Amino acid sequence: MHFPSGDLGGGSLISDQWVLTAAHVVQDHLQPRLLAGDVSHRKGVELLAKKVILHPKWTVGNNDNRMNYDNDIALVQLNRRIEMGPCISPVCLPEIIMDPSPEINEVGYVAGWGRKSDNFKLLKTAVLQYVPVPVRKTEDCKNSEVTNQVFTENMICAGGSNKDSCQGDSGGPLMFRYKSEDVKEKKLYIGGIVSWGLKCGEFGMYTRVKNYVEWIKETIKETEKEDDEQKAELLKICK
Incomplete structure (x- = not known):
């Protein structure tokens, strides 16, 4: 996501019209500019919220x-349904997995597009970056720095050993592979959303998506129901 200020943020397609992201990324930007399928700033499909x-x-x-990032999650409804393809596809929610809670030491x-480190001068990279990060105990994040930040059960601690998300990655996905043997395809599900951290290259905190699946489903259902009712009412007026 791109904003007039020049800031960057990430998001994850969870359907052909909905993007999951962090609340702190979009709270001041109700009309973000989104690019889907963009891996090198050349082939992205521009979308409007x-x-x-x-x-x-x-x-x-x-x-x-900010000292409290609890419930750092938001939905962006696109103004049109996007066509899926090789470079554009939704990531699964954790509800369809036998155990959707990432385990300690499990790699996500x-x-x-964010910074590679705190000292990296350019905010965005030329090519979409990704890095494997292990899930850690919440105490590891708490003890990494002296801080008054709030830690809750709605957060996942992950990273360490210079493997981390950084500024500009907020709202992006922390993805995990299916554990179930019934799933033959090597698909990924979104277990976390990049939320906050104390220092790039150390541990990062991610919104625990499994705690919000019901809210995600109900919000999408109610919003689309309202849209259908508004369309039906408009058709009546125009007859």
């Missing part, structure tokens, strides 16, 4: 001095 929906328990505020994959 129809509606941005923040989680109702997210606290809107200044991100510069983070992707994004």
Whole structure:
């Protein structure tokens, strides 16, 4: 996602009209510009947002001095349904997996356009980056730095050993492979959303998506129902 300020943020397609991202990325940008299928800034399909929906328990505020990122999750409804293809496809939600809770030391994959380190001068890279990061105990993140940041069960700690997300990656996915033997294809599900961290290259905190699957499904269902009702009412007026 691109914003007038020049900031970058990530998101994940979960259907042909819905993007899952972090609330702190879009709370001040209700009309983000999105690019889908973009791996080198040349082949992306530009999309427009129809509606941005923040989680109702997210606290809107200044991100510069934010101490609480609990419920850092949001949905972006696109203004049209996007055509899927080799470079554009949705990532699965964790509900369809036998055990959707990433285990300690399980390796996930983070992707994004953000900085490669705190000292990296350019905000975006030339090519989409990804890195494998292991899930860690929450205590590992708590003990990595002296901080007053809030830690909750809605967060996943992951990374370490200079493998991490960084500025510009926020809202992007932390993806895991299926554990079930019934799934033959090597598909991925989104277990976390890049939320916050104390220092690039150390541990990062990710919104735990499995805690919000019901909210995601209900929000999409209700929003699309309202859209259908509005279309039906418009058709009546135009007759």
